[in-house]
Amino acid sequence: MTRRLIQTLIVTGALLLLSGCGGEKYRLSFEHAGFEAPKEMYAPGERVKVTYNLIGTDTDYTFYSDDVEFKQDYDPKQGYILRFVMPDHDVTLGVNSYSSMTYLPEPGMDPDPENIWGTKIPDDxxxxxxxxxxxxxxxxxxxxxxxxxxxxx
Ligand SMILES: [Zn+2]
Structure with missing residues (x-):
């Protein structure tokens, strides 16, 4: 009877450890440079704050994640601040950045300055x-x- 109770307590304790406090943790990773987070591993339900300060002038940033919904803030000193609550799986964050001032051609596209108006300059x-x-x-x-x-x- 007593032994059975102890066994039950051990099992319950092990389950608690696994499901909550300090047991399993999930990884926060980033697809691009510039993100900063105080930790790499978070327990589910833990509040996560990520900053992004690799900010160029006249550049727009769009943050995305397939794993979690986050709130986005901007602080002039810290940069962009992303906040979310850690889900029970790994989270990857990424950012798309593009200049709002100049047009950047797609990589691999080779702009042909001679053909910009669609005219062909004869070349013998x-x-x-x-x-x-x-x-x-x-x-x-x-x-x-x-x-x-x-x-x-
Ligand atoms: Zn001559």
Missing amino acids: GSGERWFCPECGTENDGQYCSSCGMERPE
Whole structure:
């Protein structure tokens, strides 16, 4: 009887440890640099405060997480502040940043300045026509076809 009670107490205690105070903890991780959190591991239900201070001027930031809903604040001294209550699973936070002033092309897109208006500049490989200052011959090569003088810049 007494022994059974002790066993029950041990089992109950173990369950409490697992489900709550100081037992299982979940990891807070970040997809990008710039986030700061006081701890890496949190117990479920624990309040978490994350700051983000990698802030450039004229840059907009959008924070996201698939794992948790958070509240977002901004403090001029600390930067962005994200607050949430730790769920019973790992949480990953990320940020999208883009400049609100200049257009940044997608990586991998190679902007072609010659084709920006959709017009094709003819390129015959030898450049445009020029008149030789020495003999007056019209040329389209690198050297004058008549006297051999190099094309002036
Ligand atoms: Zn010439």
